[in-house]
Structure formats: C-alpha cells, structure tokens
Amino acid sequence: MNEVKRPKKPLIYYYSIVVLILLLFNFLAMPWIAQRQVREVDYGTFMDMAENHELGQVEVDQQENQIIFTNKEGTAIYKTGMIPDPDLKQMLRDSGAQFEGEIIQQTDPLLSFLLTWVLPIVIFVAIGQYMSNRMMKNAGGPNAMMFGKSNAKVYVKSSVGIRFSDVAGEDEAKDSLKEIVEYLHDPSKYREIGATMPKGILLVGPPGTGKTMLAKAVAGEANVPFFSMSGSEFVEMFVGMGASKVRDLFKQAKEKAPCIVFIDEIDAIGKKRDGQLGGNDEREQTLNQLLTEMDGFEENTGVIILAATNRPESLDPALTRPGRFDRRIPVELPDLKGREDILKVHAKKIKVAQEVDWNKIARMASGASGAELANIVNEAALRAVRDGRQYATQADLEESIEVVIAGYQKKNAILTDQEKKVVAYHEIGHALVAARQTNSAPVTKITIIPRTSGALGYTMQVDEGNRYLMSQEELENKIATLTGGRAAEELVFHSASTGASNDIEQATKLARAMITRYGMSKDFDMVALETMQNQYLGGDISLACSADTAAEIDKLVVALVKREHEKAYRILEENRAKLDELAQYLYEKETITGEEFMAILNQK
Numbered sequence: 043m044n045e046v047k048r049p050k051k052p053l054i055y056y057y058s059i060v061v062l063i064l065l066l067f068n069f070l071a072m073p074w075i076a077q078r079q080v081r082e083v084d085y086g087t088f089m090d091m092a093e094n095h096e097l098g099q100v101e102v103d104q105q106e107n108q109i110i111f112t113n114k115e116g117t118a119i120y121k122t123g124m125i126p127d128p129d130l131k132q133m134l135r136d137s138g139a140q141f142e143g144e145i146i147q148q149t150d151p152l153l154s155f156l157l158t159w160v161l162p163i164v165i166f167v168a169i170g171q172y173m174s175n176r177m178m179k180n181a182g183g184p185n186a187m188m189f190g191k192s193n194a195k196v197y198v199k200s201s202v203g204i205r206f207s208d209v210a211g212e213d214e215a216k217d218s219l220k221e222i223v224e225y226l227h228d229p230s231k232y233r234e235i236g237a238t239m240p241k242g243i244l245l246v247g248p249p250g251t252g253k254t255m256l257a258k259a260v261a262g263e264a265n266v267p268f269f270s271m272s273g274s275e276f277v278e279m280f281v282g283m284g285a286s287k288v289r290d291l292f293k294q295a296k297e298k299a300p301c302i303v304f305i306d307e308i309d310a311i312g313k314k315r316d317g318q319l320g321g322n323d324e325r326e327q328t329l330n331q332l333l334t335e336m337d338g339f340e341e342n343t344g345v346i347i348l349a350a351t352n353r354p355e356s357l358d359p360a361l362t363r364p365g366r367f368d369r370r371i372p373v374e375l376p377d378l379k380g381r382e383d384i385l386k387v388h389a390k391k392i393k394v395a396q397e398v399d400w401n402k403i404a405r406m407a408s409g410a411s412g413a414e415l416a417n418i419v420n421e422a423a424l425r426a427v428r429d430g431r432q433y434a435t436q437a438d439l440e441e442s443i444e445v446v447i448a449g450y451q452k453k454n455a456i457l458t459d460q461e462k463k464v465v466a467y468h469e470i471g472h473a474l475v476a477a478r479q480t481n482s483a484p485v486t487k488i489t490i491i492p493r494t495s496g497a498l499g500y501t502m503q504v505d506e507g508n509r510y511l512m513s514q515e516e517l518e519n520k521i522a523t524l525t526g527g528r529a530a531e532e533l534v535f536h537s538a539s540t541g542a543s544n545d546i547e548q549a550t551k552l553a554r555a556m557i558t559r560y561g562m563s564k565d566f567d568m569v570a571l572e573t574m575q576n577q578y579l580g581g582d583i584s585l586a587c588s589a590d591t592a593a594e595i596d597k598l599v600v601a602l603v604k605r606e607h608e609k610a611y612r613i614l615e616e617n618r619a620k621l622d623e624l625a626q627y628l629y630e631k632e633t634i635t636g637e638e639f640m641a642i643l644n645q646k
C-alpha cells in the first residue's frame with residue numbers, strides 16, 4: 043500500500059524568509075529608490091540651470107530652508123540648500139520656471155503607499171498560498187488526508203495491499219477479523235438483522251507478533267482506506283492539541299467511511315486516569331476526546347477502529363468497556379505450526395535450498411515472535427550471500443537462529459587450553475544431566491565456540507512438539523540441567539568458574555516461580571505470593587506477601603536449587619566415564635550434534 047506522508051518544514055522557516063525579504067527591501071531598495079528620486083546639488087548648479095532656462099517646477103521650502111526643483115522635462119528632481127538671495131524671485135521669473143502654488147512631491151504618495159503597505163501584504167499572501175499548495179500536493183490529492191491537525195497516515199486503497207495470506211499462523215485472530223472484513227464488504231446484511239459491529243477492536247499481544255500486519259490485512263482484504271496513527275503521535279506539548287487531532291482524525295474517517303482507523307500503541311493515550319499529582323493533562327484530554335468520539339458516531343457507519351497494545355492491563359476501563367473497544371483479540375506468540383508457517387511465508391522472499399526442514403527450524407526457534415522469525419530468515423539469506431552461495435541452506439538457517447540467540451561467532455577469541463577444557467566439561471555437564479533425566483528434552487547441538495553475546499559455549503535443547511504445560515518434575519529436571527554445567531566443573535576440577543552466571547540466574551528464576559506462582563511447594567500450597575505485570579513485555583514480578591514470608595520463600599528457593607544441584611552432581615558422578623569421553627570429543631570437535639552425542643552416550 044502507498045503510505046502518504048506529509049513532509050514538514052517548520053512554519054518559522056517561512057516566516058523568517060518573509061522577514062528577511064522585508065528587511066533587505068527596507069535597507070537596500072528604499073534608500074535607493076529615494077535616492078533616485080531626489081538628487082542633491084549645489085546652489086551654483088541651481089543658478090546655472092535657472093540662467094539656461096532649464097528649470098521645470100520649483101518649490102521653495104522655507105521651513106526646511108531648501109529649494110526643490112525639477113528639470114525642464116520633469117524627469118529628475120533636485121534639491122539644494124537656500125542662500126538668502128533678494129533676486130531669487132526675479133531670477134526664477136526670468137528663467138520661465140513654474141513656482142507659484144506648485145508643490146513637487148519628493149516621492150510619489152501612491153508609490154510609497156504601495157511599497158510600504160501593499161507589497162509586504164502581497165508577499166505574505168503569496169508565501170501563504172505557496173505553502174498551502176505545496177502541502178496539498180504532498181498529501182497526494184483528493185484521496186489522502188489534508189492539511190488538518192491530525193497527521194494520520196493514510197494507506198490509500200490499493201490492489202497490492204497486505205492480505206490475510208501474508209500473515210501466517212494467528213488463525214484465531216484472523217477468524218475474528220474476517221467477520222469485520224465481511225461487514226465492511228456488505229454492511230447491509232448486518233443492518234437488516236439488527237446486528238451491530240463492534241466499534242473498536244483491541245489487538246493484544248507481545249511485540250512483533252503481527253498486530254500491525256493484521257490491521258493492514260483487514261484493510262487490504264476489505265479494500266477500504268486505512269488510517270494509521272500511533273498513540274504517541276497524539277500527545278503534544280500543548281494541552282488540547284491531541285484532542286483536536288483526535289477530532290480531526292474521526293472527522294476524516296467519517297468522510298471516508300467505510301474505512302479502518304488503526305491506532306498503534308494505544309496505551310500511550312489510553313492509560314488509566316488516576317488523578318495523581320502531576321498527572322498528564324494533555325493525555326487525559328486526548329483520551330476523553332477519544333472516548334467522546336467513539337460514543338459520537340452511530341453504529342454501522344462503517345468506521346472500524348482497530349488498536350494495538352502490549353500493555354492491556356494499563357488501559358483505562360472506560361476505553362475497554364462495551365460500546366468502545368468491546369472486542370479483544372489476543373495475538374500471541376506463534377506455536378510450532380505457526381512458527382513453521384511464518385518461516386515459510388518469509389522464505390518465499392528469499393532463495394532457499396529444497397531440502398530445508400522447516401519443522402526443525404521452527405522447533406529450534408521456540409519462543410520466537412513473528413518479527414524475530416522474519417529476522418532469522420533474512421539473516422540466513424545474508425549469510426548465504428556472505429559465503430557466496432546462490433541460496434540459503436539448512437545450515438544457514440540454523441546458524442542464524444544461533445546468531446539471534448547467542449550472537450555471532452567470535453572468530454578470534456582465544457581461549458587457553460585449560461579454559462577450553464572447562465567449557466567443554468561445562469557444556470557436556472548440561473547435556474548429560476539433560477539426557478539422563480528421562481523427561482528432559484533431547485539435546486540437538488553442543489558447541490564451545492565463543493559468541494559475541496559473551497557465551498563461551500552452549501547446549502541447545504529442542505522440544506519435540508508444542509509445550510503448553512510443564513509438570514513439577516519437568517521443571518525440577520530443568521533446574522538440574524541448568525546446574526549440570528557447574529556440577530561437572532566441581533566434579534572434575536574441584537573448583538567453580540564464572541561461566542555459570544546465566545545458568546544460576548535462570549535456575550533461580552524457575553525455582554522462585556515454582557514456589558511463588560505455580561504453587562509447587564508444600565509450605566505455601568496454592569497461595570499466590572507474587573503477581574506478574576506487563577506479561578507481554580517480559581513480565582515484571584512484584585512480591586505480594588509479608589517480609590517474613592519473603593524470607594521463607596528465599597529459604598525454599600535455595601533448598602530447591604541445592605537439591606537439584608546435588609542431583610545433577612550425582613548423575614554426573616555415576617556417568618563419570620561418559621562425561622570424560624564426551625568432553626574430550628567436544629574439546630576436539632568444538633561443535634557436535636545431538637546424534638553424535640547420543641551415539642557416544644549409548645555406546646557400551
């Protein structure tokens with residue numbers, strides 16, 4: 043779709059040009075004009091001209107003590123200082139000049155009026171006209187929105203718009219939105235039966251899951267104009283500007299109905315009004331205006347408002363009540379099938395080898411959003427070009443997932459021999475503990491090539507299918523696996539290294555969540571001890587318990603992690619021979635696959 047943007051030059055820019063022109067005019071042109079009009083000459087010249095009968099009109103200005111006169115033809119004006127001369131009258135009479143009752147204007151009054159009043163106004167008007175013409179032209183003619191207060195971008199109707207088929211996965215969201223498309227195609231069908239379409243639809247989900255895309259796809263499918271504006275664009279420095287932008291946006295939307303208005307990041311204006319000191323007046327006014335506008339237009343006018351946010355809990359309840367944004371569509375992170383579809387959609391844009399196993403890539407990229415998957419595919423294409431291949435291969439895709447997870451390979455990071463050994467044992471420790479616990483996901487890859495993220499090596503575990511639930515046992519096993527790296531170091535080198543900091547962080551987080559949120563401790567049973575905010579933006583945790591309980595929780599977390607750590611140590615102790623063998627193998631190879639790992643592990 044064509045996005046029409048309005049280029050902006052600050053108004054001050056035009057005004058300064060006008061002022062500059064006026065100043066130049068006054069300083070240069072005016073004195074020049076004045077000079078051209080009256081030429082100062084000496085008294086002798088005046089007398090000579092009188093004697094030679096060259097004078098035209100003469101005016102004696104007693105007050106200024108000067109004589110102003112013209113030549114015979116009246117084409118030039120002169121002036122000269124007056125000298126007391128009793129013969130002056132006689133001399134003038136003899137010269138044949140006209141001097142009685144005639145007044146010579148130094149400058150033409152009409153000309154001076156034109157120059158000082160009319161010309162500046164004409165300049166102002168011309169520049170104003172020029173500016174508005176330019177804006178009209180830039181805004182793209184009658185189809186687009188104009189010169190108003192809202193800067194909503196319009197995606198003009200076009201046949202090459204984004205379609206539902208471009209948005210992979212997200213089937214539930216698409217189903218909900220298909221109804222809207224249907225309605226925009228034929229509102230009468232709905233009117234007849236008395237059904238009303240929701241005025242507003244809220245798309246809720248983590249960043250990069252395709253909310254904007256879905257909104258554009260609705261417009262593309264319904265083939266209607268698409269107004270798009272971000273919540274933050276409404277918020278201005280001056281109170282009231284945002285509100286007038288909202289008014290303006292809705293006015294235009296109604297003119298263009300049926301159409302879709304999309305407000306991205308609506309939480310920027312839709313936050314709860316809490317009346318706190320130092321509250322944001324401008325934002326509240328904007329929100330009030332939005333509420334009023336949404337009430338203002340009747341149902342079935344054909345204006346559908348879509349809004350996206352990843353902080354639905356912060357929205358004002360007045361905004362989410364029925365009659366305004368009365369439908370909420372979750373746009374979640376894609377599941378395995380969704381990820382595979384998204385990868386395939388984006389793979390159409392690049393050249394890929396035939397034999398790529400998309401399912402495997404999708405499994406490896408667990409937890410990735412649509413935007414991240416698009417990025418992974420593009421990284422693979424870039425890598426193929428870098429290595430001089432014609433198309434991206436499976437290896438490119440796998441490597442690009444690792445790049446997204448762990449950063450690029452550090453080509454010349456030099457580990458000492460001892461360090462390399464420690465890292466090899468550490469990684470095999472993770473993998474071995476994972477493999478020996480029946481319920482842990484299989485290991486697919488282990489590498490000890492340092493990455494730019496700072497990881498010196500890592501073990502990639504990939505789930506076979508979608509996971510929606512995890513049992514207590516699985517979570518405990520996961521903690522054990524996380525502690526497996528450090529356990530191996532302790533077992534083999536009898537010392538600890540700094541390499542386990544990330545494992546420690548993750549293990550603690552998991553253990554804490556088990557106790558405070560999943561009710562997996564005997565002591566606290568099913569009591570929520572923490573609440574989660576911003577679930578789509580990483581999830582901030584806040585404790586909801588007394589200080590005593592918090593201390594108790596800490597003890598339980600420590601005990602749980604310790605228990606799993608000991609379990610991991612035990613597992614490794616029992617498999618010491620395999621640990622050594624695998625670590626040596628990894629040390630030599632630097633990267634080994636899950637199959638190689640399992641083959642060695644299962645050798646008798």
Ligand code: ADP
Pocket residue numbers: 208209210211212248249250251252253254255256350384387411412413414416
């Ligand atoms: P959001 O508005 O949810 O933050 P966007 O709609 O802007 O995310 O998506 C960003 C990019 O991610 C899109 O341009 C697209 O390339 C990719 N993307 C996200 N979700 C999908 C999807 N379901 N199918 C295909 N591409 C997707």
